[in-house]
Amino acid sequence: MEPRKLTRNQTLVLETLTHAEAPLSAYTILDKLRDHGFRAPLQVYRALEKLTEFGIVHRLESLNAFVACTHPHDHGPEKAVIAFAICEDCGQVSEISDPEIEDRLAVLATKQQFKTDKTTIEMRGHCGNCTA
Amino acid sequence: MEPRKLTRNQTLVLETLTHAEAPLSAYTILDKLRDHGFRAPLQVYRALEKLTEFGIVHRLESLNAFVACTHPHDHGPEKAVIAFAICEDCGQVSEISDPEIEDRLAVLATKQQFKTDKTTIEMRGHCGNCTA
DNA sequence: ATTCTCAATGTTATGTTATTACATCAATTG
């Protein structure tokens, strides 16, 4: 799914996420976009669904929240496995794309004939800034 | 947190999960336990919280659901990193504890001075049985 | 045995996240 031209709603949601310092929930995005005509959750969820398909927004499962992609990895159909390091203090999220992890998980899956569609890796903890 | 003696509610919730063939949501557990006197979500959530602390139940973040542990790994304070392979067809969940993955994630975290508290790894896909 | 304490429980209400259903609109195309 290539990053084609975005619609108005998709653009607004993406900009909101891009300017945010931490992951945002769909409802937080909704609140931030009320002034731009957003009225209902679906307007946000529909935009998020597309943006996630395009690979320019990621959903953090352990947070029920979303971030704009900061690590322009493969946005094509061959999605790389991404690990997220999420700081509990400042909310900063860093993306890690590591072939070694990816390969090892592939080996482990194959070993039990498991066909992986999507992989979630999320580390919750404290970033360098917040530990210093 | 050692697996000490379980309370009545904890036992009921754990048994429900143990007998289930797939991950269960808190509300599904609640419904299954109505006959045993359960009336409110909190009764389930409180039991799940403890069982998860004890390490004998796991929460699947990408599913908002819970499973009984099937792979008696380290239940002590030193919790191992567990990867889950979750079949979209039959719901079967297998637990994978792999030092190689664990070490590699530790290296990647350390590289950016990230201190990890908890790691989530979930693979969604199709198990051997369901692909055959 | 009586009191104290703390963890677990019961109950109600509320907060948060996500989807269903249906009507409308706008761009593309034959």
Next chain:
DNA sequence: CAATTGATGTAATAACATAACATTGAGAAT
């Protein structure tokens, strides 16, 4: 101009989770 397709608007509801407060029950201290 239909007809199709994808996006949008809106209301209602479903699904997941927690806050607040009262009560109970088992073990420790006296």
